[in-house]
Amino acid sequence: AQSVTQLDSQVPVFEEAPVELRCNYSSSVSVYLFWYVQYPNQGLQLLLKYLSGSTLVKSINGFEAEFNKSQTSFHLRKPSVHISDTAEYFCAVTNSGGYQKVTFGTGTKLQVIP
Amino acid sequence: DTGVTQSPTHLIKTRGQQVTLRCSPISGHKSVSWYQQVLGQGPQFIFQYYEKEERGRGNFPDRFSARQFPNYSSELNVNALLLGDSALYLCASSPEGDRNNSPLHFGNGTRLTVT
Numbered sequence: 573a574q575s576v577t578q579l580d581s582q583v584p585v586f587e588e589a590p591v592e593l594r595c596n597y598s599s600s601v602s603v604y605l606f607w608y609v610q611y612p613n614q615g616l617q618l619l620l621k622y623l624s625g626s627t628l629v630k631s632i633n634g635f636e637a638e639f640n641k642s643q644t645s646f647h648l649r650k651p652s653v654h655i656s657d658t659a660e661y662f663c664a665v666t667n668s669g670g671y672q673k674v675t676f677g678t679g680t681k682l683q684v685i686p
Numbered sequence: 687d688t689g690v691t692q693s694p695t696h697l698i699k700t701r702g703q704q705v706t707l708r709c710s711p712i713s714g715h716k717s718v719s720w721y722q723q724v725l726g727q728g729p730q731f732i733f734q735y736y737e738k739e740e741r742g743r744g745n746f747p748d749r750f751s752a753r754q755f756p757n758y759s760s761e762l763n764v765n766a767l768l769l770g771d772s773a774l775y776l777c778a779s780s781p782e783g784d785r786n787n788s789p790l791h792f793g794n795g796t797r798l799t800v801t
Contacts, residue, residue, distance in 0.1 A: 604787050615794045623787045662729070668787075671741040672742070674790060
């Protein structure tokens with residue numbers, strides 16, 4: 573069985589300040605890791621993914637996440653947030669084998685304060 | 687390129703009734719998955735269908751069923767609705783259902799309210 577823990581349900585941060593959204597996962601097998609973003613009244617959109625290779629992955633809009641196998645973490649960071657980053661962020665994990673079942677965390681609401 | 691489309695967008699049903707939700711995947715995508723997102727929580731896996739066959743099922747009662755059609759569209763059926771079934775139901779498609787490194791592409795969901 574696999575699980576995802578997002579300890580912070582809400583993170584308020586001032587515009588242009590850095591932010592880190594924490595994610596820890598648990599799995600007995602190799603995993604793929606994802607961050608999805610959900611804007612109000614919309615579905616989820618893929619932000620970035622870790623499949624293999626370099627442990628630091630980046631999105632096109634300035635977010636990055638680092639896979640840390642020893643700490644079973646996949647924290648999301650951005651050095652300078654914008655108002656438009658206000659949304660809910662979900663960390664997700666799926667096993668490298670078997671059927672495509674993605675397990676999501678409970679989400680972190682990022683509120684960017686002007 | 688049209689994304690994943692779901693219908694209806696909103697639905698209000700009474701306890702005990704039955705509901706059918708519909709999903710059209712991105713053109714060329716052969717895998718469709720269904721997720722339930724209760725307010726304040728992350729999405730929970732219900733089903734995955736690939737090439738018209740069920741590949742996986744989450745921890746949901748038999749009141750939940752689904753199918754995939756030859757054009758890869760899908761329906762989710764829920765019988766004997768309970769108040770706890772009120773949620774946002776998300777459909778997601780991916781190009782291939784046998785490669786777990788394919789990201790999911792989500793529709794905007796169907797908001798089901800059971801009264």
